[in-house]
Amino acid sequence: MPMANTTSTMDSYEDMFKEITRKLYGEDGLPDVISNEKVTNLTNSERGLNNIDYDVDSNVFKPDEHITAFGLAALMQNGLSSGSILNSSFQQSNKLSSITEDKWITNEDSLQWTQSKIASYNPTQKLFKCIDCDCVGFLIRVAEHWLGTHANLRVFQCPQCPYASAWARCVRMHIVRQHNITSEETVDNLLKDNPVLHEITRYLQTLKSKYEVNYGGKNASSTPASSENITQNKQDLSSPQRNINGSPCPTVATDASNRNSNITSKRYSCSYCPYATDRRDLFTRHENIHREEKPFQCYICQKQFNRADHVKKHFLRMHREHPYDLNRIRRQPPKNASGMSYYHKYNNNDPTATPIDTNVQQVIQHQLTIPNGFSFINRPNQNAPTKTTQLPKPSVKVSSKSNCKKKGDKKYSCCYCSWSGVDNWCLKRHLNTHLKPFVCGLCDYKAARSERLATHVLKVHNKRACGRCLYLADDQTQLTAHQQEHQ
DNA sequence: CAGCAGGGGGCGC
C-alpha cells in the first residue's frame, strides 16, 4: 500500500529526530502523537513521557518548565535557525543585562482549548518565550514550536493522503518526496492556512496588541491609553481579521496608541520578523518574502523573482538587447493550485469563507476523536472559484537615468584620488577604501567593508563581529542573540 | 578592490 509506505517513510523522519534527541539528552525520544483513547490507557512511562504529566480531563500535556529534548527536536523539525528561536538561558549567559531586566508578560486567560497560555511576551525585545520550555523567538516561530512540541496534535495534514504530523517540516518533506509536489503554494499552505496554528498566533498577537494598546510600545509614555480607547481596542482584538496568507493580522494600532508610540509602534507589524510599517501596501509586499513565492519570471533566462520591478531591473541589466515586455513576466499559476492566490482568497471578502474558530474547533475535535491520529484539515478547496490575475498594462517606460547609466559611464569621481565609478554607491564604497571606517576592536586592523572586518576577526581573533556595532561574539549563537538586540 | 547582480525598504504617483 503506498499509503503505508508513505507513513512509514515519514515516521522515519520523526524517528531520526527522536534518535538525535535521545543521543543528546538520553531521554526516550519524542512523544508519539496518539489518540485520546490511547492516551487514557497508557502510563507515562509507556508513552516515554517521564517528565510530562498528562491531564486526561483537559486533554493537555503539562511538560516541566525547563527546556526539553522535545523542544530541541521541534526546533530541528521546524527548521528553526538559532537566530529564530533560542533558549532564554543562552541570552542570559551573554550578559545582556537589558534582557535579564526585562519583563515577560502573559495573557490573563489561557487559550481555551489548550488550557495553556502558550508563551509570554517581552515588549522591549518584541520576542515571545514558550510558557512550557522557555524557548524564545518571534511570534510565529514560538507558535510553531509550541504547537509541535507541547500541543501533541498532528495538525499539519498532507493534502494528498491521510498522513499528518505535529511538525510542518515533516509534512513538507512528505509532500515533496512522496507525492513529488514541489508547488510552493501547496507546501506554503501547510503553515499559512492552518487554523490551529492561526488560532495560536492570533492568541499571541492579542497578547502583544494588549500591551501596545495599554502602553503604546516600549517608547511610549508610561501613561496608559484612556479607558475608552482600551475598550475600543479590545473590541477590535476580539474580531481579528485574516490577512493575505491566513496568518494573524498585523497589529493595528489605534490613534491613541499611535500618539503614544512614536517609533516602534507601526500600524502593521510582521509576525515573522521585526519589520513594521504604517503602509499596508508595503506590509503586503513584505509578507511575500516569507511566503517565498516568486510569481514573476524573466522570459529570457527564466530566472524567477518575487517582485516585478526586480524582473525589470534584472532585464535591463542582463538582457538590454531584448525589448522589455511587462506583460510577459508573470508566471503561470501552479496546475494543482486552486487557481486563486492567497492574496485574492483573503482579499475578496469571500462570504463563503469559514470562520477560523469553527475550523479550529473542528480540527481539535477531529484530532482527539480519530483513533489513528489522522486528520483531514488544510485540504485545498477544490471548488474554490478561479480568478485570473491580470496585471495592468502600462506603457513600457525605461527611465532616462537607467538609459544613461551604462557600463563605462563613470561620472562619479573620488575626491581623494583619480578613481571614478558608475554610480553613487560604488563611489561610497570606494571612499571607504580611504576612510576604512570598520576598525577591529582587538588590534589596529582597519577595513573598508564590514564583511572584511568580520573575516579578519574570525580568522585572526576567532570572534564573530557584529556588522552594526563593535560587538564581538564568541560564537554564532551569541552573535545571533546580539543581533536580535539591533532588530 | 571594484564590478556586478540580487534583494529589500521608502516614497511618490
Add this chain to the structure above:
DNA sequence: CGCCCCCTGCTGA
C-alpha cells in the same frame, strides 16, 4: 506599481 536607494554576496583582476 515603478523608481530609487541601500546593502550584501559573489567574482575576477
